Amino acid sequence: MSKQSLKTVLNKKFEYKVNGTLWMECDGEGFLGPGRVELMELIEKTGSINKAAAEMGMSYKKAWEMITAMNAQAAKPLVITQSGGEKGGGSAITEEARTLIQYHTKLRQRFLAFLEKETQNLIDS
């Protein structure tokens, strides 16, 4: 075991940070991360998968695939396309999607708190 302090390893001239990414998985596949959450939030805002995808610089096809995957992974659909189709009735997110986004927001806050605490420990080391 090294007896040395971390202080002697880090260069005082530089700024060190602990960083990371977090996501939810479903049966080992990606289920929910910042990208899918943003897509759902933009669908809620614009009422349109097309507009939401465009705001994210993403193709409609890619957005549709993400939605199809998410809807199949959740117990109930997260995004629904109302009668009249994409151009007619538009799209919306469900109450289940809102619950999931709320959970994700809180999970993300706890993760950011973890990263901040670890970064502070590093600086104080």
Added chain:
Amino acid sequence: MSKQSLKTVLNKKFEYKVNGTLWMECDGEGFLGPGRVELMELIEKTGSINKAAAEMGMSYKKAWEMITAMNAQAAKPLVITQSGGEKGGGSAITEEARTLIQYHTKLRQRFLAFLEKETQNLIDS
């Protein structure tokens, strides 16, 4: 605010998990993550950058670039090549590298504990 429980959003047939990755940054650039730690551990084990790189399926050039970057980011070199060069004297990791690896191992344990706790919360929700 949604009043719904997360339980109704998740499908009982599937297994959900919170997963993520973690790394250290230095002035906004990647400094230390599982890859660099593994490289240092293999240099310690084999006494050779070449052998360590080969075990990771990485080119010598790539390993050398990682080491050059790490050495410049830390206060003191983490990997040293002893006199005689790579083929003559071999390479070793320093006491500073060992301190850093120890810190990284504990940081990783705290992160895994965070992920497990969040996954458990999700399952219990």
